[in-house]
Amino acid sequence: MTNIWAIAYKELRSYFYSPVAYVVMAGFLLISGFMFWNMLAQFSRYVAIYSSMQQPGQMEQMNLNDWVLSPLLGNMIIVFIMIIPLLTMRLFAEERANGTDELLLTSPVSTLEITLGKFSGATLFLVAMLACAFVYPAVLMYFGDPEVPRILTGYLALLLIGMSAISIGLFTSTLTDNQIVAGVLAGGTLLLLLLISWPADAVGESMGAVLRHLSLTDHSQDMMRGLVKSDDVIYYLSVVTVGLFLSQRSLESLRWR
Amino acid sequence: MIEVDHLTKYYGNHAAVADVSFTAEPGQILGFLGPNGAGKTTTMRIITGYMPASSGTARVAGFDVFEQSREVRRRVGYLPENPPLYRDMTPTSYLDFVARIKGVPRPDRASAVGRALEATATEEVARQPIGTLSRGYKQRVAIAQAIVHSPEVIVLDEPTIGLDPQQIIGIRKLIRTLAEDRTVILSTHILPEVNQICDRVVIISRGRIVADDTTDSLTASEDLETVFLRVTTGDEPVVEEEVEEEEVGEAEQDLEPEAADDTTLDDYNHTAVHEITGVTEGEGDDR
Numbered sequence: 001m002t003n004i005w006a007i008a009y010k011e012l013r014s015y016f017y018s019p020v021a022y023v024v025m026a027g028f029l030l031i032s033g034f035m036f037w038n039m040l041a042q043f044s045r046y047v048a049i050y051s052s053m054q055q056p057g058q059m060e061q062m063n064l065n066d067w068v069l070s071p072l073l074g075n076m077i078i079v080f081i082m083i084i085p086l087l088t089m090r091l092f093a094e095e096r097a098n099g100t101d102e103l104l105l106t107s108p109v110s111t112l113e114i115t116l117g118k119f120s121g122a123t124l125f126l127v128a129m130l131a132c133a134f135v136y137p138a139v140l141m142y143f144g145d146p147e148v149p150r151i152l153t154g155y156l157a158l159l160l161i162g163m164s165a166i167s168i169g170l171f172t173s174t175l176t177d178n179q180i181v182a183g184v185l186a187g188g189t190l191l192l193l194l195l196i197s198w199p200a201d202a203v204g205e206s207m208g209a210v211l212r213h214l215s216l217t218d219h220s221q222d223m224m225r226g227l228v229k230s231d232d233v234i235y236y237l238s239v240v241t242v243g244l245f246l247s248q249r250s251l252e253s254l255r256w257r
Numbered sequence: 258m259i260e261v262d263h264l265t266k267y268y269g270n271h272a273a274v275a276d277v278s279f280t281a282e283p284g285q286i287l288g289f290l291g292p293n294g295a296g297k298t299t300t301m302r303i304i305t306g307y308m309p310a311s312s313g314t315a316r317v318a319g320f321d322v323f324e325q326s327r328e329v330r331r332r333v334g335y336l337p338e339n340p341p342l343y344r345d346m347t348p349t350s351y352l353d354f355v356a357r358i359k360g361v362p363r364p365d366r367a368s369a370v371g372r373a374l375e376a377t378a379t380e381e382v383a384r385q386p387i388g389t390l391s392r393g394y395k396q397r398v399a400i401a402q403a404i405v406h407s408p409e410v411i412v413l414d415e416p417t418i419g420l421d422p423q424q425i426i427g428i429r430k431l432i433r434t435l436a437e438d439r440t441v442i443l444s445t446h447i448l449p450e451v452n453q454i455c456d457r458v459v460i461i462s463r464g465r466i467v468a469d470d471t472t473d474s475l476t477a478s479e480d481l482e483t484v485f486l487r488v489t490t491g492d493e494p495v496v497e498e499e500v501e502e503e504e505v506g507e508a509e510q511d512l513e514p515e516a517a518d519d520t521t522l523d524d525y526n527h528t529a530v531h532e533i534t535g536v537t538e539g540e541g542d543d544r
Contacts, residue, residue: 006357010343017345017386099339103402106305107358108331255308 003109007117011091012124020090021125024083028129035075036068036136043067064146069137070224073154076133077217080162081190087125088169089183091118092251096177101254115248119170126162130155150226157223160236161216165190167243174250190216258283259304259410259440264313266299273299275464276313281457283409286436288455288472289444292489296464297444298338301412304442305335318409331360334408338415340399344388348379348398351387352405359406373401376431378424392419400428404435411435413443417450429454448482462489 015021050058095101104114137151169186176182197215200208212218219232259281266274274296281287291297303310306326320328343351352370361369374380377397382390396419417425433454451458458475460468467488475484
């Protein structure tokens with residue numbers, strides 16, 4: 001555990017010692033802030049329209065969760081797909097390119113500890129990003145009355161998707177010493193998992209169910225609505241476990257290559 | 258103590274190291290010599306637990322490097338050929354990290370880092386990012402990481418590369434001091450360095466040991482440079498225990514080009530001397 005924390009802490013520090021953390025954090029907040037402003041403006045516009053039209057039925061259907069937060073969190077998944085490869089591409093590829101993998105692999109640290117340390121460091125950065133992004137519901141809670149449990153389950157979905165993306169990015173980073181290649185591989189894999197359910201309606205019932213089950217986003221729909229289902233959580237934890245397992249095995253195989 | 262017994266390492270079908278055996282005692286500095294691609298780094302990587310051997314065994318401080326790899330790695334300090342440095346960290350934070358993963362207890366960590374900085378004369382740059390340091394300082398920080406946890410065995414791959422003459426003298430003194438109660442293996446291209454600090458010399462060529470003796474015995478009748486050129490250009494091996502002559506794979510020979518028959522000592526040493534002078538000229542005050 002000490003070794004895992006030592007490596008995680010080193011990774012977290014490395015993010016903040018380089019421009020990566022600031023560029024990624026600024027980019028994430030800028031894009032998600034723009035989305036938040038856009039959705040809030042749209043919500044306000046419709047409220048104004050329905051108020052002027054004296055339509056209480058329509059007004060009752062409007063709420064901050066459905067009109068602002070759920071779409072915002074859904075769009076933030078897309079942002080994650082774009083920025084998480086930027087966080088993960090260096091994790092192992094940079095070690096190999098700089099020769100620091102020799103330091104790690106000749107230290108009394110197991111490859112599992114190295115893998116978990118790297119994963120934890122990136123996940124802590126993800127948590128910091130999500131904490132910063134909590135400003136959006138905080139603004140809504142200050143001025144309005146959104147459902148807090150739905151906000152929390154929505155952020156839980158984002159955290160689980162982010163952790164899944166990190167584990168996939170971690171694995172692709174073990175495959176090469178070229179950060180760009182690692183990043184492109186991670187981005188491509190994540191995009192595929194994002195879009196994989198698109199042809200679900202056209203490929204038959206059973207195959208469609210499989211594709212939907214593999215989709216990173218389909219498992220977040222219920223959580224965005226405030227419902228945490230065990231099969232959704234198990235799906236994300238399975239993706240994380242598979243990603244970490246493959247990363248550890250790939251790292252171990254460096255000794256044999 | 259290091260005991261290497263019939264170690265062989267294949268990359269695919271090519272034997273990078275073939276049937277290598279030697280021992281190094283505590284208090285001994287063993288010089289590991291050989292042309293580029295001879296198998297020195299591969300042997301060192303096996304000893305330090307970085308990679309397993311294809312066959313044969315290696316024991317460090319009584320522990321098998323494959324079966325008890327973690328125990329071995331706890332007891333070995335290793336300076337790889339390419340200094341394993343994190344450019345964004347300062348020497349202090351870097352050495353603290355290395356001490357942590359090497360298992361130095363928390364209360365001893367600060368003093369261990371301080372000792373390593375002092376031993377390598379890197380205290381004055383201890384709080385500068387490593388990426389901004391000169392090559393000489395980077396090399397010394399890399400040496401500091403190899404000794405920060407006071408290992409029983411120290412493996413140094415080209416420890417004085419990139420250092421100016423004054424620093425080289427300092428590092429040689431440090432290596433001698435470290436070897437008082439430890440086993441040190443160092444690989445170098447600078448032959449006079451072996452004469453000056455090594456008790457024992459192992460010369461490896463095309464993956465095989467072609468000379469293994471004490472420095473005094475090896476240089477009793479001829480100088481080390483002559484011995485080195487003779488054994489690495491295909492003449493008879495100079496070993497205490499006779500090494501069998503076996504065929505080395507054709508591709509292996511491609512990987513490790515033979516020195517030309519008319520190679521002279523000046524030709525060989527030119528590279529090493531150029532490395533030192535080139536760095537010294539370019540570094541100014543070494544920062």
